[in-house]
Amino acid sequence: MSKTFYKLSFIFLIILFGCSKDELEGPLLNEIFGNFQLNSSLTISNNSPDFSASNELVKFHCDFNKSIEWKIAILGLESGSLKEISGFSNVIDSNEVIWNGNTSQVPFFKKELCAVELTFLNEVDTLRDTINILETKTYDGIVVADFENGIPPEAIVFHQFSMNMTFELSDDDPLEGNNYFKMGGRMGWNEWFLGSLDIPLDLTSVNSPANDFYINLGVLSGINGETASDQFINILVSESTYPFNDDLSNNASDVFQDTMEVYKYQIRPVDWDGWKMISLSYDQFEVKSSGGNNLREPKNITAIKIQCQSCPGANANCPGNMAIDVRTDVDFLILTQGSDLLSQ
Structure with missing residues (x-):
């Protein structure tokens, strides 16, 4: 009986330590089954951009508790122009998610007020803000x-x-x-x-x-x-x-x-x-x-x-x-x- 006990204990220890790693592989259970939660509100770096200035950009930031498909939609309230920015992550990084005044589909934006919406796939949460374009983008060509x-x-x-x-x-x-x-x-x-x-x-x-x-x-x-x-x-x-x-x-x-x-x-x-x-x-x-x-x-x-x-x-x-x-x-x-x- 004692030999069997020691053998089983030894196998258990091998399995225990063999499966222990400093880094986990695959998504956390919360990423798959956890409820979606916002950790911060949507932040817009510049709500009154002058896109005719060569380096003037609008940057977006928001973070949440799990990776998810998200979309930022910017709609010109006069022109009807639409810019969409989308991704899959648990953070909208202001160093990467930027807008230079271009459009995803014509007509082009005007000097106008724009409605901004951040939505998430299969979630009811919607964050809203506005951007007032002071000067429009000049296209190179x-x-x-x-x-x-x-x-x-x-x-x-x-x-x-x-x-x-x-x-x-x-x-x-x-x-x-x-x-x-x-x-x-x-x-x-x-x-x-x-x-x-x-x-x-x-x-x-x-x-x-x-x-x-x-x-x-x-x-x-x-x-x-x-x-x-x-x-x-x-x-x-x-x-x-x-x-x-x-x-x-x-x-x-x-x-x-x-x-x-x-x-x-x-x-x-x-x-x-x-x-x-x-x-x-x-x-x-x-x-x-x-x-x-x-x-x-x-x-x-x-x-x-x-x-x-x-x-x-x-x-x-x-x-x-x-x-x-x-x-x-x-x-x-x-x-x-x-x-x-x-x-x-």
Whole structure:
């Protein structure tokens, strides 16, 4: 009996000390089964930020008793712009969780009061505060067209002469600033092409490769909540060294011919209601015409074309388009390096 007792005691001690560690593996039971509790309220470092100042940021802090999925939502009460910051942790660290005035989705923030909410997955706790934006963020990039002073110099506008053609400046619903460019109308015959805007460019100072060079364009669609069937935008980019508008007898620039180095991206369909920011890295563009080396070199870009197209109502596939105008309005065409616009 004594030998059995000693053997069992010895095995018990081995198990006891063999399983003892200074560090525990896996989550604590409280992390899994414990009730969620806030250890502090939400702290905002700056409730009246001037985002035009290069180093001015808003920092957030809050801590709780267990790791959990959390989300900070910042809503512009005038613009409707929304910025969301989310994570999984037991602390919102003000050294890491910051806001520089950017948005998660357009429209952009204005100088306005913003509502701030911190929520937690599957928990009723909601912390609220406000932020008053004194000055808005300035985005870095090459602004090709913001339409604040009209159409860009030397740009060429063409449109078909059919029903309700717009292709003009308007100030009733801009994405950024005070003006935008309307592109739409209704075709009365079996023709997909409605019109275009051609803009010359000089990007010789750009050093980024194609996968790190972004074309960002705001696109507005929808009329009374409806959109024309199969309406879309073609973006053409030329690297041709031919003169932009040498032939004054045609209706467009001269650098998008089939014999020239031209690349294309199609935004199809444009089927949303309201503004949407489209951001495309240049390496996503396909070869439209191979008149060059087909390397997609941003520094060699000489022009960009924004083209409005749609399935015409006269087409058997889209008879409903005889009763609705095409709308592919654009604003704030900006080229960025290193990241797309909304990631700045």
